Amino acid sequence: MTDSATTPPSQPMAVLPGGEVTENGPMLAADGRPLKHSLNRALRREKLRAFLLISPLLVFILVAFVAPIAEMLFRSVENQIVSETLPRTVAALREDQNLPEAAPGEPVYEALYTDLFIAAEYKSHTRLGSRLNYESTGLSSLFRGTGRDVGRFDTDIYTDQFVEAAPALEDPVAWSNWMADDEIREALPFTADAWDAWVTLTVEANEDDPLEEDVEDFVYTALYRDFANGASPSGFPDVDVSNFESVSIKALFEESDEDWVDPDVWQVIKTYSPNYTDGYFLNSVDMMNGPGGEAEWRPESEQIYLKLFWRTMWMSMAITFSCILLGYPIAFLLSTLPLRTANVLMILVLLPFWTSLLVRTSAWKVLLQQQGVINDTLVWLGLVDDLNRLQLINNATGTVIAMTHILLPFMILPLYSVMKTIPPSYMRAAKSMGANDWTAFWRVWFPLSVPGIGAGSILAFILSIGYYITPEIVGGTSGVFISNRIAYHISSSLNWGLAAALGTILLALVLTLYWVYDRIVGIDNVKLGG
Amino acid sequence: MAGLPPYASTGQKVWHYSYLVICAAIFFFLIAPILIIIPLSFNAENFFTFTPEMLALDPEGYSTKHYRDFFTNPDWQVPLWNSLKIAPVATFLSVALGTLAAIGLSQPHVPFRRAIMAILISPMIVPLIISAAGMYFFYSRIGLQGTYWGVVLAHAALGIPFVIITVTATLVGFDRSLTRAAANLGAGPVRTFFKVQMPLILPGVVSGGLFAFITSFDEVVVVLFVGSAGQKTLPWQMFTGLREQISPTILAAATVLISISVVLLVTLEVLRRRSERLRGMSPG
Amino acid sequence: MAQGSSSEAFVEFERVQKSYDGEKLVVKDLNLSLPKGEFLTMLGPSGSGKTTCLMMLAGFETATHGEIRLDGKSINNIPPHKRGIGMVFQNYALFPHMTVGENLSFPLEVRKLGKSEREKKIARALDMVQMGEFKNRRPTQLSGGQQQRIALARALVFEPELVLMDEPLGALDKQLRETLQFEITDLAHRLGITVVYVTHDQTEALTMSDRVAVFDDGRIQQLAPPDELYEKPQNSFVAQFIGENNTLEGVVERIDATSCLVRLDDGELIDALPVNVSKVGERTRVSIRPERVESNLERLHADAHTLPATVQEFIYMGDTFRTRLKVAGRDDFIMKTRNAPDQPRLKPGEQIRIGWLAEDCRALDA
């Protein structure tokens, strides 16, 4: 063995035969490619492996949870129902010049006739009616009523006159041949459209064979429109319609319900005819699209949502504040007691945490009743008159009391986990420097525990503003939150778009707080249990 | 906090004892509403408060008739069984997928780790009513609304954050040199996983599973929207009872649920102690 | 010895490099070979790449370039669990959910040994580290030193021929460390195993090893038995790192095969042994051990060059005297003399002359 084993550090690194090492220039791996490359490849493999482990869950969450949330967001602006149910009317309204001063012209009514006829067969007009009813009351019955009438409109005069002029026009087989001819279709656009709609309708809704059915009146009405516009396609029976007895479709609609000539009704239809709308969001903040199309406030009596949001916020703040007030002393006590005692007392915090929400809510419902244990006790103690029992439930008081109880563990646990990390020597040091108990606490302990207060408050507040069950049961009408209104719109009023818009606003609020929480505490620092 | 020093002034003493009284009152507030349910559930009458007989400790004032109702009435038994059919399957899904993902997330190089974590934890943060609304819309569209599997999937999604949180917490403390030592001693990756890694993260997995179970077992809002009458669960039945006509059987049901919570809490505490002992965090 | 192609080489690193990020090499061109039964220590400051070398040998990191051979066969492509190398981790890495016995049984179960054979080997391994009665304890119920012993037993129980130890005594107190140092070397020699031991503690390296590899900046600066390392440091890093050392800087004035003359920066001339210098005019840093500095000039050659020095501080240390001198503009020059009757006790401010034998003063790289 000799000293030659060492490489003097001053000697520059040699370029080795494989061309692998150079002090400057890219480092190469054994296969001659840049080392960075193969390291990146190894890193990618590692990332891929981690990703493979995560991906089943990620896919699951995306499908089972994120997609539903996205669907809800979509529903808050989605408004295809008008343009899907009344496609021709929506197109005709675009051309119309009469609105908003007067009712639209005849072409719009002709389009509406076809649309409504088809919608009535599919029974989709009632859904459209209830949708538009959210925007202007009365539209639901308007659609329902005319939907019943539209099949009996006096348009059969066209059918009769056409068949009389050219009997071949009665034959669905002949029709189907004509309608297979592109030239004829081009010459008779309304007819072709109406024919296609009728065929689809017959096959889909009635499950009949169109070649064996009588062609419906609205197809002949469309044919009349085409001919009246001067069409005369070759290969199609040539009928002179100038002497035909005609009927105003607009008048037929007016006869069915005179609201159909009300420009305001048409304005609503027009405002909600685009595929996407801000209407639900405006509604969520007590606004609406006015007749001119600009957003305006709803009438005072219909303004409820801003008040509800505001109530949700301040009640959540009240609940959070009472949680701090009750949670801080407990967390302080637990963190200064010997570990063994603290663990025992911790059970008193964890048992409520683990007890079913329904159980706790039931307990409060039972306790807070006017004939409940609390009032009984107060009466027995003579603090309250038997005839004057306290109203503790079905109002905001009930919600705040019950929710404070429910969320208190969520405040105590983060506070405790922060306080446990404050070394007792800090307080001792402060006292050794002459601080009294209060100063030592206020100047040393309290500032160190503030992160715990922050974490607990955000958590309690986030959980609180989205609560549904407890306010629903103990909140009556004055103690309910925005969540309860959302639930009402989903299951009772069926105004899903509005529910979605309210939900989206609430979600935005919560996610902002979630983001703040992540910044301050870090989501992976959330602790569960002791 | 442990006792007062001999030199404490009167003011300090007064403050010290009033502080203890305040704490006792808060503990009372925390625990009393739950405990009071238990004697009330043995009420012989259909009242929600203590009858004079009960206060006089007269055996006549007490009865188990609400429990009899709970355990025989199909109005309660069917939901109980539905809950017991839904919760374990949802828990299994959450635990299996959640544990895998938590292991993936604890690898050193995970792209978008923070974002993925945020998505996986979000079911815990997003208000239930919003999750329920979205799931109602979306599940109706894909034909899962009102089905058993719809409710199971929804509950599994809600349980995931708890599994992720508890398992990653166990993995954070996991010493990588242990898996290296196992490899060095000759164990292949599979054996290393099952013999070394799995036993050590098991307490986290089990407590995550308990959280997921209780989440599903207690859940009302989502099941109200995603489920149909066929999936009516115990909390749903309680909720209907509380909202419409409240029957004292609800107190018996609540007491049964409290017993379940106590069992879970004890299990969790045992697990926590065990896991701390394994990691040498506290002696004995 | 260096280019490890000798036939008895048991572990060989050949031109091994390692980079974690593709930009910076943390191990640069490592060549090392050790014969069976050798106790080799890797010594170096923290971050010099020792752990990385060990991890490459154990298979937990892959070399970016070069080859690692075990018993003549390349192990680059063998996964860690098939290498059969024992290892003691710095934090012991005892499985907390298994008892001591189960920990030791683990490698034997993996190797599919029968129950009775396992029991025999476990008992023997535990006796070897004097932990026989702790078989049923959990690792957390043991003290640090006991855990260390169990970790050692676990690394040895499956009778590997090569054992790696990464700062195994780092977490223990001084007294326990010394006991265990002795036990480990004793055990290694008794069992005839080859050991690669990592430490940053030079005393540990010097007392335990057959040879020491001094690491710095991803390179072996010197590989030599402990005495040679101390007496004949090959470059200024090793001279500084091992033991106490005085350095002076200057330029080579005259040079031949066995000695050279160095002009210090303040103009004085000194004699030195050329180690890392080859031509006149080169800058050099000379290194002299404090105990080789002579103030009794009669003990030197008549024509030896000497330097003026001012006493700054005189410390009585029982068996030796430690004198801090101001020499050639530096006031951290240490002279160590034996406490002998003829040795004067110097006073601060006293002016003396010092000198040394040319072979004790090594002219190294600047």
Ligand SMILES: Nc1ncnc2c1ncn2[C@@H]1O[C@H](COP(=O)(O)OP(=O)(O)O)[C@@H](O)[C@H]1O
């Ligand atoms: N996994 C790793 N990724 C990136 N760099 C690393 C890694 N491990 C070690 N290093 C870097 O490699 C160098 C050598 O580290 P190491 O081998 O641990 O040194 P030692 O054990 O001698 O203290 C250090 O600069 C360290 O920062």
Ligand SMILES: [Mg+2]
């Ligand atoms: Mg190291």
